[in-house]
Amino acid sequence: MLSGKRNSASALQILSLLLLFLHCQAxxxxxHFVVKEATYTRLCSTKEILTVNGKFPGPxxxxxxxxxxxVNVHNNGRYNITIHWHGVKxxxxxxxxxxxxxTQCPIxxxxxxxxxxxxxxEEGTIWWHAHSDWSRATVYGAIIVYPxxxxxxxxxxxxxxxxxxxxxxxx
Numbered sequence: 150m151l152s153g154k155r156n157s158a159s160a161l162q163i164l165s166l167l168l169l170f171l172h173c174q175a176x177x178x179x180x181h182f183v184v185k186e187a188t189y190t191r192l193c194s195t196k197e198i199l200t201v202n203g204k205f206p207g208p209x210x211x212x213x214x215x216x217x218x219x220v221n222v223h224n225n226g227r228y229n230i231t232i233h234w235h236g237v238k239x240x241x242x243x244x245x246x247x248x249x250x251x252t253q254c255p256i257x258x259x260x261x262x263x264x265x266x267x268x269x270x271e272e273g274t275i276w277w278h279a280h281s282d283w284s285r286a287t288v289y290g291a292i293i294v295y296p297x298x299x300x301x302x303x304x305x306x307x308x309x310x311x312x313x314x315x316x317x318x319x320x
Contacts, residue, residue, distance in 0.1 A: 178247060181209065181233070182251045184256075184288065185225040198287040199226050199279070206314045207290035208276065211231040213296040224254055228286055229255030234266050234292070236275035248280050255281060268294050274312060289316060 187200045192219040201207030204239045212218050224230050231249045239246045249255035256262045279288035291312040296302060 163216040167230070170200070176212075177217045177219060178212055180220045181211060181266075182207070182220055182222045182231055182282060183225055184222065184284075186227070199230075199284050201288055201290065205287055206316065207277075209290055209312055210292045211295070212268050213295045214251075214270070214272050214300075215270055216268050218268070220264045220266065220305060221261055222264060224256040224258055226284070228284065229257055229281055230288070231255050231270065231280045232264060232277055232288075233280040234264075234275075234277050237266055237271055237292075238269060239267065241267070265307055272296055274315065286316070289314065 166232060167234065180200045183203075184199060184201055185203070186197045187203050187205070189198050189205055198205060210218060210220075220232070220233055222230075229249060231253055233248070234246060237246070242265065243252040245266060246252050246277070253262075273294060275292045275294065277290055277292055279285045291314055293310065
């Protein structure tokens with residue numbers, strides 16, 4: 150009888166350590182997006198555009214495969230907005246993935262929404278962008294998803310990374 154209890158306790162301890170180890174392999178990151186209009190000059194043309202944190206293109210997000218990112222999106226613009234995490238699978242978690250009135254309600258002006266992005270299978274450079282009407286033209290940025298911690302690259306590890314994002318805001 151006593152031996153059975155010890156085995157159960159040992160199995161429970163091993164299971165607890167395994168769960169702790171698995172939890173420590175992935176981590177979470179927090180980002181804050183403030184969506185607002187800003188004056189930008191490009192190619193001798195000045196106009197008001199929608200930006201994220203005053204930047205165009207917006208900030209680069211970084212994570213490892215298996216990580217979770219939380220993005221607090223504060224909409225200080227004049228129109229509703231949603232953000233789509235292009236190339237990210239969101240199984241059983243569609244309400245942080247874009248098309249307004251389809252998978253989520255838009256973030257109304259003056260409101261905020263905390264989005265959860267789970268990088269379960271993704272690796273490489275993908276992107277995020279607004280998914281609301283004309284705001285797609287200027288509200289976007291890169292997402293760099295590194296291999297899982299401890300995993301090797303399938304090629305020599307780069308010395309430096311410079312994301313290049315092409316877009317057109319002239320219309």
